[in-house]
Amino acid sequence: MGINDERDIAANLQIGPTDRGFVRIFVSTEDGAEIPMDFDPDEAEEIAEEIRAAAEAARGAGGRKGKPRKR
Template sequence: MGIDTERDIEANLQIGPTDQGMVRLFIEAGATEIPMDFDPEEAEDIAEEIMAAARAARSLKKKG
């Protein structure tokens, strides 16, 4: 199972700042809750990776 494997799982993603100056990604899937805290620099790195993946996906979609 990898990143390209489709799954029939619904999840909710919330993103926001914490009162400790961190950026929290909060993932909820059924009874599972996963809070992930990152310092602002790490959050910016993650945002850049998401943007790069979006550009790559967009270019693949145009080819197909």
């Protein structure tokens, strides 16, 4: 499976701090799969930068129709 392969899977995403000083990304699916991923704060910031860069690239690729959201 690649980044451009579409799937018909619903999942919930939660992101927040843990009581041990990590940032947790928690993915759960309707069929009961749960994926907790813990990152130290520096790693979490790197991931956030990658998400921002991907969002900017997606805007440039014309993948989104309509008006951009206001911040």
